[in-house]
Amino acid sequence: MAEDKNKNRTTVEIYGQRYVIAGTEPSSHIHLVADKVDLKMREIQSHNRFLDSKQLAVLTAVNTMSEYIKIKEELKKLQQRIGKEES
Amino acid sequence: MAEDKNKNRTTVEIYGQRYVIAGTEPSSHIHLVADKVDLKMREIQSHNRFLDSKQLAVLTAVNTMSEYIKIKEELKKLQQRIGKEES
Numbered sequence: 001m002a003e004d005k006n007k008n009r010t011t012v013e014i015y016g017q018r019y020v021i022a023g024t025e026p027s028s029h030i031h032l033v034a035d036k037v038d039l040k041m042r043e044i045q046s047h048n049r050f051l052d053s054k055q056l057a058v059l060t061a062v063n064t065m066s067e068y069i070k071i072k073e074e075l076k077k078l079q080q081r082i083g084k085e086e087s
Numbered sequence: 088m089a090e091d092k093n094k095n096r097t098t099v100e101i102y103g104q105r106y107v108i109a110g111t112e113p114s115s116h117i118h119l120v121a122d123k124v125d126l127k128m129r130e131i132q133s134h135n136r137f138l139d140s141k142q143l144a145v146l147t148a149v150n151t152m153s154e155y156i157k158i159k160e161e162l163k164k165l166q167q168r169i170g171k172e173e174s
Binding site: 014015017019021023025029030032033034036037040041052053054055057058059060061062064065066067068069071072074075078079082 | 101102104106108110112116117119120121123124127128139140141142144145146147148149151152153154155156158159161162165166169
């Protein structure tokens with residue numbers, strides 16, 4: 001973890017609640033991320049109106065993690081392909 | 088969205104609550120995803136013991152979305168590099 005003195009603190013609003021996000025990324029990145037999480041929670045809610053906000057947040061995390069794992073695998077394969085071509 | 092009849096339904100447990108995840112991915116992928124979300128929620132909780140489970144889930148989604156956006160950008164740059172080399 002980075003030292004606290006090197007961290008930015010960015011306040012965002014997600015699904016009606018404010019969060020202070022500490023990190024080394026620029027505020028513009030944190031705002032982009034927060035907007036996408038908020039949008040995805042609202043998208044999942046529109047298809048599942050009976051879910052509470054905790055369930056929506058968990059399903060948003062699940063959805064995003066699934067995409068992350070798939071794209072990470074895609075990147076790994078591409079890096080391996082380039083490695084083979086360059087060796 | 089895929090038709091419901093083509094979807095798998097996988098039951099997972101995340102942070103002590105059960106979720107039924109519908110999707111076209113294999114159950115093994117959904118279990119891997121759920122385990123990673125559960126682990127990340129517990130990791131964030133260990134550093135922020137005052138957060139409730141909804142806040143933990145939102146911050147897990149934020150954390151994962153941030154990594155997703157960064158890796159997607161990395162993949163895009165690599166694809167552009169390959170495109171230039173091959174053209």
